[in-house]
Amino acid sequence: MSEIQKLGAxxxxxxxxxxxxxxxxxxxxxxEITSVDGISAVFNExxxxxxxxxxxxxLGVSLETLEKFGAVxxxxxxxxxxxxxERSGADIAFSVTGIAGxxxxxxxxxxxxxxxxxxxxxxxxxxxxxxxxxxxxxxxxSADFVIDMMISAIENS
Amino acid sequence: MSEIQKLGAxxxxxxxxxxxxxxxxxxxxxxEITSVDGISAVFNExxxxxxxxxxxxxLGVSLETLEKFGAVxxxxxxxxxxxxxERSGADIAFSVTGIAGxxxxxxxxxxxxxxxxxxxxxxxxxxxxxxxxxxxxxxxxSADFVIDMMISAIENS
Numbered sequence: 001m002s003e004i005q006k007l008g009a010x011x012x013x014x015x016x017x018x019x020x021x022x023x024x025x026x027x028x029x030x031x032e033i034t035s036v037d038g039i040s041a042v043f044n045e046x047x048x049x050x051x052x053x054x055x056x057x058x059l060g061v062s063l064e065t066l067e068k069f070g071a072v073x074x075x076x077x078x079x080x081x082x083x084x085x086e087r088s089g090a091d092i093a094f095s096v097t098g099i100a101g102x103x104x105x106x107x108x109x110x111x112x113x114x115x116x117x118x119x120x121x122x123x124x125x126x127x128x129x130x131x132x133x134x135x136x137x138x139x140x141x142s143a144d145f146v147i148d149m150m151i152s153a154i155e156n157s
Numbered sequence: 158m159s160e161i162q163k164l165g166a167x168x169x170x171x172x173x174x175x176x177x178x179x180x181x182x183x184x185x186x187x188x189e190i191t192s193v194d195g196i197s198a199v200f201n202e203x204x205x206x207x208x209x210x211x212x213x214x215x216l217g218v219s220l221e222t223l224e225k226f227g228a229v230x231x232x233x234x235x236x237x238x239x240x241x242x243e244r245s246g247a248d249i250a251f252s253v254t255g256i257a258g259x260x261x262x263x264x265x266x267x268x269x270x271x272x273x274x275x276x277x278x279x280x281x282x283x284x285x286x287x288x289x290x291x292x293x294x295x296x297x298x299s300a301d302f303v304i305d306m307m308i309s310a311i312e313n314s
Contacts, residue, residue: 026191027184030205034183035293037259045211047204048187054202054245088211102194136192 003147008036010154011043011092018150019088021047021059021080023071023097024114028143045088049080055097059083072097074115074126081117081124092120092153094146100138114142120153160304165193167311168200168249175307176245178204178216178237180228180254181271185300202245206237212254216240229254231272231283238274238281249277249310251303257295271299277310 001009011018022029030046033039047058052071055061061079069075080095098114105111112133117126127149131141158166168175179186187203190196204215209228212218218236226232237252255271262268269290274283284306288298 022184024191025188027179027187027203027205030184031182031188031296034181034205034207035296037292040207044208045204045206045215046184047202048184048191049202050191050197051201058202135194139188139192 003144003151004032005036007147007151008033008039010151012036012038012041014154015042016092016154017042017044017088017090018092019044019046019084019090020094021049021055021084022095023050023055023080024100025096025139025143026050028139029094029096029146032143032147044090047084047087055080059087070109072099072109072113072115074117074128077115077117078124078126081119081126085119092118092150094118094150096142096146098138098142100135100142102135112138114138114145116142116146116149118146118149118153120150121157125149125153160301160308161189162193164304164308165190165196167308169193169195169198171311172199173249173311174199174201174245174247175249175251176201176203176241176247177251178206178212178241179252180207180212180237181257182253182296182300183207185296186251186253186303189300189304201247204241204244212237216244227266229256229266229270229272231274231285234272234274235281235283238276238283242276249275249307251275251307253299253303255295255299257292257299259292269295271295271302273299273303273306275303275306275310277307278314282306282310
């Protein structure tokens with residue numbers, strides 16, 4: 001069973017409602033979640049928030065966070081996940097915000113730098129990972145990574 | 158060049174800002190759009206609105222439309238596209254709402270029935286298509302279909 005089928009089965013069995021917020025993955029994670037038959041029982045909506053303005057408007061990420069830490073930061077990822085949970089009423093919410101490339105990298109945050117958040121049961125975990133490869137490989141690795149983060153968050157709760 | 162690369166090139170060249178609203182495709186189209194390098198110049202956000210409540214809340218689809226015609230209807234697709242354009246301020250906005258299966262089909266709307274909308278330059282086109290195949294095939298066909306609809310809408314405008 002693939003990881004997304006595993007996550008989908010857990011969500012449906014435990015009736016855990018899910019939502020999320022995606023920047024660099026641009027909907028890939030939501031598309032994977034909705035590949036699971038019958039996921040409508042626990043999935044109402046998700047947010048593709050590519051610009052800073054969209055992260056602020058749709059998820060409530062603070063302008064201060066965006067200015068001080070940038071959109072690709074654990075602080076932003078945390079607020080994105082919490083905003084998605086709050087706005088959707090979901091029990092678990094994920095976020096992905098990173099630099100998929102080929103442009104946009106800096107010395108401090110090179111291409112392949114991706115920050116993640118997972119909100120579950122009132123607690124938010126956020127982390128940073130670095131992936132090799134081209135734009136699509138970074139995006140796919142990011143989607144896989146956050147799906148595993150959610151499985152871990154639920155299994156370890 | 159793939160259709161999505163073609164659409165991305167047109168959007169970037171003509172500075173046409175894009176948004177959308179996805180139900181059965183669940184983010185696949187937004188994920189394809191964001192596979193294009195540099196699309197951030199014309200893409201701020203998109204909406205994954207799986208439930209009726211989310212379509213109403215995030216896109217302004219009327220409760221009357223949802224009740225009278227259902228979520229899988231050209232009327233709903235039209236309101237989804239117009240709502241995505243309005244809420245995001247985009248120049249072009251697409252919508253996809255359908256029955257990907259394996260369950261959820263009825264005699265009038267069998268599995269594979271998908272409704273689409275494209276708003277561009279103050280005009281909205283909506284249509285219905287029927288696709289064969291399993292859940293993923295219906296979703297992929299739907300994503301391809303609406304990408305072609307957008308290219309046509311721009312080229313024929």
